[in-house]
Amino acid sequence: MQKKVSVIIPVYNVAEYLQQSVDSILRQTYSNIQVILVDDGSTDESSNLVDLIKKKDSRVEVIHKNNEGLSDARNVGLTLATGEYVYFFDSDDLVESNLIEEAIQFLETKQADFVTFTHDFFNQHNRYQKGKINNREYKFSRIVPNEELISKLLIGKVRVAAWSYIFRKKVFTDAGIVFQKGKKYEDNDTTPLLILASSKSGILKSKSTPYYHYRKRTHSLTGSFDKSNYYDLISITNSVIKIIKENTSISYELNVYCLNQYLSAFRILKIVHGDHKEYSEINEKIRKYISIKNILNSQKTLIKFCYWKFWNVLRQAD
Known part of the structure; x- marks a missing residue:
């Protein structure tokens, strides 16, 4: 049956x-x-x-x-x-x-x-x-x-x-x-x-x-962004970090995950026009996980990193 x-x-x-x-x-x-x-x-x-x-x-x-x-x-x-x-x-x-x-x-x-x-x-x-x-x-x-x-x-x-x-x-x-x-x-x-x-x-x-x-879909839940996307992504990422650290011995993959999540959060800030404090906070999180090995984990990670680097260079030039 x-x-x-x-x-x-x-x-x-x-x-x-x-x-x-x-x-x-x-x-x-x-x-x-x-x-x-x-x-x-x-x-x-x-x-x-x-x-x-x-x-x-x-x-x-x-x-x-x-x-x-x-x-x-x-x-x-x-x-x-x-x-x-x-x-x-x-x-x-x-x-x-x-x-x-x-x-x-x-x-x-x-x-x-x-x-x-x-x-x-x-x-x-x-x-x-x-x-x-x-x-x-x-x-x-x-x-x-x-x-x-x-x-x-x-x-x-x-x-x-x-x-x-x-x-x-x-x-x-x-x-x-x-x-x-x-x-x-x-x-x-x-x-x-x-x-x-x-x-x-x-x-x-x-x-x-x-x-x-x-x-x-362009206008689906994940296809449009506002500030709540940014704060929810940070909150959920913190939850995942806690789960993985308390229950597994996974290290490298968690670091790659964090880098990707925080790079994605940076992109959301660009879309919703974050303030100076928010940019400073997310950049600090990103820098914590930057390494050649992490960046080159995948083409997707590399593209996200290049996007982040490009906009930070522009911000410093202003």
């Missing part, structure tokens, strides 16, 4: 994409699913649409709540999840029909609690950017020691996002893990906590097409 999988889908003003996205879940070859649509105070047609979707499929449940953000919507959805396994799915993305079946087969066969899987990106014009994220870590399916997997996560070799893995609910709830309410970048600290709490964790390779298709 198939074990139930609860799919939690926070919904906020995504009427244009919601039906297509939910359909990709409802068309799964794995039938024993509970789909929880958490309407987080949508002001467009999403609120009506989730009710219409519920009427058409008995596996769908709907919650309407005041807008309190993605983290709270996920936490609320989790309280209603009755499945042995849980998946947090984003309401504007798409998945292949075999994702849940093959993920659960991996988890059951390997007796694992956590599995992350392949993905790609596509934009608002349905143009795909395949192969840019599915690096060599996803070339074959396997169990990966938890600390090693966290190391790969910290330096961007595997994804940290909640939509990129399926997990055993009991492990998450028994460890008392919750998403930080009102914070952006909330996946950054919950994911390593979940991996640390798992008995076994793994990576699942797709046979052909990546399992998950992430829609890049």
Whole structure:
């Protein structure tokens, strides 16, 4: 008998994409699913649409709540999840029909609690950017020691996002893990906590097409910035540092992670026009982690560093 999988889908003003996205879940070859649509105070047609979707499929449940953000919507959805396994799915993305079946087969066969899987990106014009994220870590399916997997996560070799893995609910709830309410970048600290709490964790390779298709939207939660992005990123980074230092012996990868996070925070300050004190504080954090080895960890890190260096040279010249 198939074990139930609860799919939690926070919904906020995504009427244009919601039906297509939910359909990709409802068309799964794995039938024993509970789909929880958490309407987080949508002001467009999403609120009506989730009710219409519920009427058409008995596996769908709907919650309407005041807008309190993605983290709270996920936490609320989790309280209603009755499945042995849980998946947090984003309401504007798409998945292949075999994702849940093959993920659960991996988890059951390997007796694992956590599995992350392949993905790609596509934009608002349905143009795909395949192969840019599915690096060599996803070339074959396997169990990966938890600390090693966290190391790969910290330096961007595997994804940290909640939509990129399926997990055993009991492990998450028994460890008392919750998403930080009102914070952006909330996946950054919950994911390593979940991996640390798992008995076994793994990576699942797709046979052909990546399992998950992430829609890049200009005006999505992560596609626009204000000062809260900056302060949330700093706060979550501090949380991750604490988690890693208290529970692992990881050093180099944590330093690379911190450098990348703080360089990203600097870029946000440039976008939202930070003040002198904020620039001084973030530059001090960045300088703490600068080394040739850290900068050359990846092309992405190098580009971020060059951006930071360029703007600091300009500021000194003024």
